[in-house]
Amino acid sequence: MSTTQQTALRGGIISAISAYTMWGIAPLYFKLIQHIGADEILVHRVVWSTLLLLLVVIISRKWRSFVSVISQPSMVIRLTISAAFLGVNWFMFIWAVNNDHLLDASLGYYINPLFSVALGVVFLGERLRPWQIFAVILALIGVLIQLVMIGSLPIVSLALAGTFGIYGLLRKKMHVDSFVGLLIESLMMLPIAIVYWLLFLETSTSNILNNTWSLNTTLICAGIVTTAPLLCFTAAAKRMTLSALGFFQYIGPSIMFVLATFYYQEPLYFAKLVTFACIWTALAIFSIDSIKARKNSRKVATS
Numbered sequence: 001m002s003t004t005q006q007t008a009l010r011g012g013i014i015s016a017i018s019a020y021t022m023w024g025i026a027p028l029y030f031k032l033i034q035h036i037g038a039d040e041i042l043v044h045r046v047v048w049s050t051l052l053l054l055l056v057v058i059i060s061r062k063w064r065s066f067v068s069v070i071s072q073p074s075m076v077i078r079l080t081i082s083a084a085f086l087g088v089n090w091f092m093f094i095w096a097v098n099n100d101h102l103l104d105a106s107l108g109y110y111i112n113p114l115f116s117v118a119l120g121v122v123f124l125g126e127r128l129r130p131w132q133i134f135a136v137i138l139a140l141i142g143v144l145i146q147l148v149m150i151g152s153l154p155i156v157s158l159a160l161a162g163t164f165g166i167y168g169l170l171r172k173k174m175h176v177d178s179f180v181g182l183l184i185e186s187l188m189m190l191p192i193a194i195v196y197w198l199l200f201l202e203t204s205t206s207n208i209l210n211n212t213w214s215l216n217t218t219l220i221c222a223g224i225v226t227t228a229p230l231l232c233f234t235a236a237a238k239r240m241t242l243s244a245l246g247f248f249q250y251i252g253p254s255i256m257f258v259l260a261t262f263y264y265q266e267p268l269y270f271a272k273l274v275t276f277a278c279i280w281t282a283l284a285i286f287s288i289d290s291i292k293a294r295k296n297s298r299k300v301a302t303s
Helices: 003-032 038-059 063-070 073-098 102-123 130-150 155-172 178-199 213-220 222-239 242-246 251-263 270-302
Strands: none
Touching (some): 003 251, 038 213, 063 073, 102 155, 102 251, 178 222
């Protein structure tokens, strides 16, 4: 590997760690505005991230790409559908964090990679290796254990994994720049957010003219919380293979798990711990199998 490639890889690793760390500590931000409803926070997240993304697209000179995509009705419809899943995911995550379900959010993002694999099999015709099949089955057993021991499914976890997994599947089939795509998705959500803000939000904080400057600044930061990790993720994706990048995705839910358990002291019941153990084991098996498969493919390619 040349010095240039090593530098690029090092930059990619730093960017990947930064992205997933920011996603992991995002609950700290949402806890700061815990007294505000999830719907109101979502409105601010949509509004301010749209403005910030618009600025990013202009500065990065991706305006022509934006115009090209927005002029394709079929692509706009597809991005509108993906925006619906993304909006639900954002709302569920905010609600989970601010209603002491951070452990469920952590579990959801642990489940997400395996759920995405299952979606790939069903909708993209991808084939799983035996150990990958075993990992997916083990994850399913973990969810069923919680159903049997607690008497209910981890609805929040499954909703987060499901909405983000479907969102990822939809975006995977669209060849659109990540920032351009997210800007268009945000623009699709923006009118709904503004109408809801102006006509239906009647809280003590809904009128920003009556808020303190510190609260308004915190609310505006919702745009940064949304966009900054994506900037780092995109930088990492340009310098690393997606398979290599995938191994960093467990940083986020791991930080959430630590925050929930040790900082916010959410109760970790035995049934939940067993479910986590099954998911962790499944992810370990899946990751090890992926590493071995990648090494074998390299050997075949060089032989």
